Amino acid sequence: MGLTGQKYKNWDENIKNEIINLLNKGYSVRELARKYPVSRGTISTWQQKLLHPNKYIKLGKRGRPKEKDLTKEDYKERYEILKKYQAFLKAQREKK
Numbered sequence: 576m577g578l579t580g581q582k583y584k585n586w587d588e589n590i591k592n593e594i595i596n597l598l599n600k601g602y603s604v605r606e607l608a609r610k611y612p613v614s615r616g617t618i619s620t621w622q623q624k625l626l627h628p629n630k631y632i633k634l635g636k637r638g639r640p641k642e643k644d645l646t647k648e649d650y651k652e653r654y655e656i657l658k659k660y661q662a663f664l665k666a667q668r669e670k671k
Contacts (some may be wrong), residue, residue, distance in 0.1 A: 594611060595625065
């Protein structure tokens, strides 16, 4: 979390993709930070996001993945859970 009123830099996708390609070719973070006006920390973060994409899933409210990041399998799993829950509620109502 940043400070209140802190502004974040949005990097141009062309520069970001160029740096990522050079990282894949074996350039070091330090070399790229000297060559481009991007901090070493930012380049390291981009590198970590490439190496560990599951660690950097954006979460929405209540700690769940955002809807646009869910896959078809996630939706199927959610649907099955919902069906089981609805069957459970129906059984509970019939007992009364």
